[in-house]
Amino acid sequence: MAILDISGIVAGYGAGPDILKGLSLAIEPERSYCVIGPNGAGKSTLLKVICGLVPAREGAVVFEGDRLNGLRTDEILHRGICFVPQDRSLFPDMTIRENLRMGGYILKDRREVDRRIEEVYGMFPILKERNSQLAKTLSGGQQQMLLIGRALVLRPRIIMLDEPSLGLAPIVSRQIFDSMNTLKAAGITIIVVEQNARMGLQFADWGCVLDLGKAMFEGPSASILEDPRIEELYLGRRRSRAGADA
Amino acid sequence: MSSAESALSQKSALGDSVASRRFFIAFLLAATAAFPLLQVAFGGLNYWLHMLLFIYMNVAIASSWNIIGGYAGYISLGHNVFFAIGGYAAAILFAYHGISPFISAPLCGLIAMSSGLLIGMVTLRTRGPTFIISTIALVLLTKILLDNWRYVGGANGMSLPLLDMPVEFVKLPFYYGMLIIAVASVYLSFRIRRSKFGLGLRAISQDETKAEVAGIPTRFYKILAFGLSGFFIGTAGALWGYYLTYLSPAIFLSILVGAKFVLMTILGGRGTVAGPVLGAVLFISANEFFVSQFGATELNLAATGLLLILVLMFFPEGILGTLKQKGRLPKILDWD
Amino acid sequence: MTQTVQIIILGLSLGGVFALMASGLTLIFGVMGIINLAHAAFIILASFITFGLFKYFALDPILSIVIVMPVMFIVGVAVYRIFFARSIADPNKRGVTVLLTFAIALVIEGTLGFLFSNIYRSTSPSYASSAILFGPYYLPEAQFYATILSAVILIGLWAFLQYTRTGYAIRATMHNRTAAEVVGVNVDRISMLVFGIGMALAGASGAMVSFLFSVYPSKHWEFVAILLSLVVLGGMGSLLGALVGALVLSVAAAFVSSYYGPVWSPVTFYLALFTILLFRPQGLMGKKAEF
Numbered sequence: 107m108a109i110l111d112i113s114g115i116v117a118g119y120g121a122g123p124d125i126l127k128g129l130s131l132a133i134e135p136e137r138s139y140c141v142i143g144p145n146g147a148g149k150s151t152l153l154k155v156i157c158g159l160v161p162a163r164e165g166a167v168v169f170e171g172d173r174l175n176g177l178r179t180d181e182i183l184h185r186g187i188c189f190v191p192q193d194r195s196l197f198p199d200m201t202i203r204e205n206l207r208m209g210g211y212i213l214k215d216r217r218e219v220d221r222r223i224e225e226v227y228g229m230f231p232i233l234k235e236r237n238s239q240l241a242k243t244l245s246g247g248q249q250q251m252l253l254i255g256r257a258l259v260l261r262p263r264i265i266m267l268d269e270p271s272l273g274l275a276p277i278v279s280r281q282i283f284d285s286m287n288t289l290k291a292a293g294i295t296i297i298v299v300e301q302n303a304r305m306g307l308q309f310a311d312w313g314c315v316l317d318l319g320k321a322m323f324e325g326p327s328a329s330i331l332e333d334p335r336i337e338e339l340y341l342g343r344r345r346s347r348a349g350a351d352a
Numbered sequence: 353m354s355s356a357e358s359a360l361s362q363k364s365a366l367g368d369s370v371a372s373r374r375f376f377i378a379f380l381l382a383a384t385a386a387f388p389l390l391q392v393a394f395g396g397l398n399y400w401l402h403m404l405l406f407i408y409m410n411v412a413i414a415s416s417w418n419i420i421g422g423y424a425g426y427i428s429l430g431h432n433v434f435f436a437i438g439g440y441a442a443a444i445l446f447a448y449h450g451i452s453p454f455i456s457a458p459l460c461g462l463i464a465m466s467s468g469l470l471i472g473m474v475t476l477r478t479r480g481p482t483f484i485i486s487t488i489a490l491v492l493l494t495k496i497l498l499d500n501w502r503y504v505g506g507a508n509g510m511s512l513p514l515l516d517m518p519v520e521f522v523k524l525p526f527y528y529g530m531l532i533i534a535v536a537s538v539y540l541s542f543r544i545r546r547s548k549f550g551l552g553l554r555a556i557s558q559d560e561t562k563a564e565v566a567g568i569p570t571r572f573y574k575i576l577a578f579g580l581s582g583f584f585i586g587t588a589g590a591l592w593g594y595y596l597t598y599l600s601p602a603i604f605l606s607i608l609v610g611a612k613f614v615l616m617t618i619l620g621g622r623g624t625v626a627g628p629v630l631g632a633v634l635f636i637s638a639n640e641f642f643v644s645q646f647g648a649t650e651l652n653l654a655a656t657g658l659l660l661i662l663v664l665m666f667f668p669e670g671i672l673g674t675l676k677q678k679g680r681l682p683k684i685l686d687w688d
Numbered sequence: 689m690t691q692t693v694q695i696i697i698l699g700l701s702l703g704g705v706f707a708l709m710a711s712g713l714t715l716i717f718g719v720m721g722i723i724n725l726a727h728a729a730f731i732i733l734a735s736f737i738t739f740g741l742f743k744y745f746a747l748d749p750i751l752s753i754v755i756v757m758p759v760m761f762i763v764g765v766a767v768y769r770i771f772f773a774r775s776i777a778d779p780n781k782r783g784v785t786v787l788l789t790f791a792i793a794l795v796i797e798g799t800l801g802f803l804f805s806n807i808y809r810s811t812s813p814s815y816a817s818s819a820i821l822f823g824p825y826y827l828p829e830a831q832f833y834a835t836i837l838s839a840v841i842l843i844g845l846w847a848f849l850q851y852t853r854t855g856y857a858i859r860a861t862m863h864n865r866t867a868a869e870v871v872g873v874n875v876d877r878i879s880m881l882v883f884g885i886g887m888a889l890a891g892a893s894g895a896m897v898s899f900l901f902s903v904y905p906s907k908h909w910e911f912v913a914i915l916l917s918l919v920v921l922g923g924m925g926s927l928l929g930a931l932v933g934a935l936v937l938s939v940a941a942a943f944v945s946s947y948y949g950p951v952w953s954p955v956t957f958y959l960a961l962f963t964i965l966l967f968r969p970q971g972l973m974g975k976k977a978e979f
Contacts, residue, residue, distance in 0.1 A: 425783070427783055427786075427787060429790060474962060474965075474966055475962070475965070477965065477966060477969070478965050478969055480782055480783055480786075481723040481782060481783065481786045482723075482920070482965060482969060484723075484725075484783070484786050484787075484790075485723065485725075485913075485916045485920070485961070485965075486961065486962065486965055488725070488909070488912065488913060488916075489913050489916070489917070489958045489961045489962065492909065492910065492913050492954070492958055493955060493958040493959070493962075496951070496952075496954065496955055496958075499951075500951065607906075607909050608794070611790070611791075611794060614787070618787075650797070650798045650799075650800075650801030650802040650805075650806075650905065651798060651802045652798070653794055653795075653797055653798030653801060654794065654795050654797075654798025654799045654801075654802060655798070656794055656798070657791045657792065657793070657794025657795035657796075657797075657798060658791075658795055660787070660790075660791035660794065661771075661788060661791040661792065661795065664784055664787055664788050664791065665771070665788070668784055
């Protein structure tokens with residue numbers, strides 16, 4: 107049933123310590139997920155493991171029956187999993203149109219790519235307006251939109267976004283999440299990592315709390331928002347640390 | 353053992369290692385100071401005197417380079433510019449004003465150091481690889497300038513009169529001169545490493561932006577390090593020109609010479625006090641052996657490059673640095 | 689006035705060749721962040737290969753480009769695989785990588801010097817000693833061919849980068865390595881390809897250098913400083929910048945050479961390098977070197 111089955115993932119960077127320490131998660135199709143948790147919990151690492159940027163030391167990532175571990179990023183892309191990283195990874199000196207074309211890099215048919223770019227323009231008309239502007243001249247919100255548009259050129263099954271609201275004013279973040287509703291409507295499975303837990307959980311159907319390299323808690327986002335235990339997980343550790351120092 | 357006993361025994365072990373290190377260094381100093389007496393007594397050791405004083409000079413050079421290249425992490429491939437400045441300053445003072453380089457050497461060191469401060473103000477605005485490029489350009493530029501400066505003989509160079517002493521003893525002043533410079537430069541390196549200045553430099557080499565943000569006066573420290581690194585190299589250059597009785601831009605400013613400065617230090621372990629010393633000793637000895645077997649051909653150049661490649665790829669921390677990382681550094685060689 | 693235009697013509701012509709020499713250097717930097725101090729050494733290596741082909745097979749240097757370029761491409765791929773494949777991902781190792789290229793340059797220089805000694809050499813095809821006249825101006829025939837050829841190769845390179853899928857991937861990697869990875873570009877393979885292309889460009893330049901200059905193993909240091917200065921002026925990582933830098937500085941050097949003597953023309957480049965590093969280290973059009 108699950109479109110993406112993540113089991114027992116242990117992973118870290120380079121020769122460094124394990125950041126993910128046995129993480130398991132089942133992603134249902136066409137659902138939107140928000141992953142929250144404190145810094146260092148491994149949220150970004152999880153996304154990078156799934157899309158092949160960081161190798162898993164143990165455990166498996168299975169997508170519709172196929173094992174993804176050890177595949178290259180472009181192979182994973184071919185299967186329909188798209189990743190939008192945190193650091194606004196646009197091609198700054200390329201135009202909007204060229205950035206979107208790069209989104210379709212692994213597709214061989216140039217005309218198909220152009221057709222899909224038109225679809226993206228349909229979803230985000232402002233990109234069409236400015237299509238020959240250089241990406242670096244766009245505002246933060248527009249850049250984020252471009253990133254989402256670029257991911258859409260591949261018509262992915264799953265799209266993963268790492269902190270889309272980072273560095274954006276709250277009203278702009280709200281616009282971004284609104285535009286992401288188009289993705290929901292298109293039936294794409296979404297996994298969003300967000301520090302702004304409230305905004306992320308208001309957008310997504312389902313929430314997952316990551317801490318200490320493991321999935322601690324998951325459930326419908328509404329229930330997470332109201333759950334006092336989550337508050338404790340976020341605030342509780344500070345309280346108990348203060349207690350230990352006393 | 354109880355914790356108190358083990359603490360005590362740890363302390364005494366530490367005390368032992370400090371004592372053994374001090375003893376080792378004292379022994380080295382005594383041996384090197386006393387060696388020429390053998391020459392006085394028996395003679396025939398001129399070759400060894402030459403090798404040793406050449407080693408001491410390179411110890412001074414490597415230790416000095418280490419200040420900017422090791423502690424601060426700014427790799428200079430053109431550091432022989434200081435060597436040339438010191439050498440030529442002494443030669444001018446001697447040839448045109450009759451002042452012996454033995455007297456003017458510290459002044460020449462100061463001249464080299466001041467040049468370093470001025471040059472550093474310009475070139476240290478760049479970082480990393482761009483800085484390296486600027487040091488290469490510096491050497492090439494200086495060479496062209498000296499090649500065309502008729503006052504110092506241009507590309508044909510300058511000759512200096514020989515020191516007037518009997519041949520068995522003529523090397524002795526140079527021997528002691530270089531030994532003193534070597535000891536002084538290692539001592540300077542040691543004091544810097546233990547100082548707040550040295551800590552700041554090492555912070556700069558790790559992450560300059562963070563160091564700046566932490567309040568370290570990075571620009572001042574870098575320029576000071578660059579200047580200081582020139583002082584003993586200039587002093588050594590002053591004596592070396594006199595020792596050779598001949599200076600030319602080709603001798604002092606070839607890229608190979610600058611490359612050797614870097615290789616020695618990295619080989620031994622840059623960023624440590626003892627590393628450059630070890631590196632200089634090992635490299636000069638190996639180089640000498642190589643030259644005696646194969647001649648001073650272009651192969652020397654290729655071999656130097658090859659050695660540098662091997663060191664960079666497999667032991668970027670140098671011999672002492674790698675030993676230290678593995679916890680196997682003999683205490684007597686840990687002078688940090 | 690005629691004198692001035694003549695100097696400008698000579699400067700521009702040489703600038704075109706320097707631009708080709710620098711294009712490989714700036715391309716490699718743009719994609720991999722490596723400042724290849726051995727670039728000019730590889731150019732000299734190619735010159736020696738050309739010289740060998742000329743001497744033993746009477747192969748015209750310009751024609752030998754057909755052989756030299758693929759050979760140098762393979763050399764580039766091999767060098768990349770041996771020395772750089774592992775370390776380019778780690779930004780902390782950039783300084784060490786630059787030193788590594790320095791060491792490679794020493795090895796090339798030493799080996800060439802050992803095998804061929806330090807005699808000045810050049811190939812002497814028939815056109816090396818004649819000049820073409822354009823009205824009141826002249827251009828040495830060899831330089832004329834070299835400039836045309838450089839222009840052709842550079843245009844070909846530009847077209848490759850602009851219009852082919854691989855060219856797109858290369859440009860994307862130059863702009864933002866992580867972003868390129870994320871859209872599915874195999875950045876490791878692209879880096880290897882670019883290093884090979886860079887060396888092939890060095891190969892073509894080397895063939896031309898063999899009849900434009902007298903070549904000896906240690907000449908590469910002079911070239912490296914010149915190349916670095918014009919790449920720094922134009923901006924590391926920018927091909928257009930390299931071209932502009934090459935043309936501007938070559939014309940300036942031509943004037944210096946004419947008024948003060950040829951000995952001083954390299955100084956133009958070195959001084960330009962220092963000045964730019966001082967005031968605008970990213971050059972006219974480049975991206976800032978990441979450290």
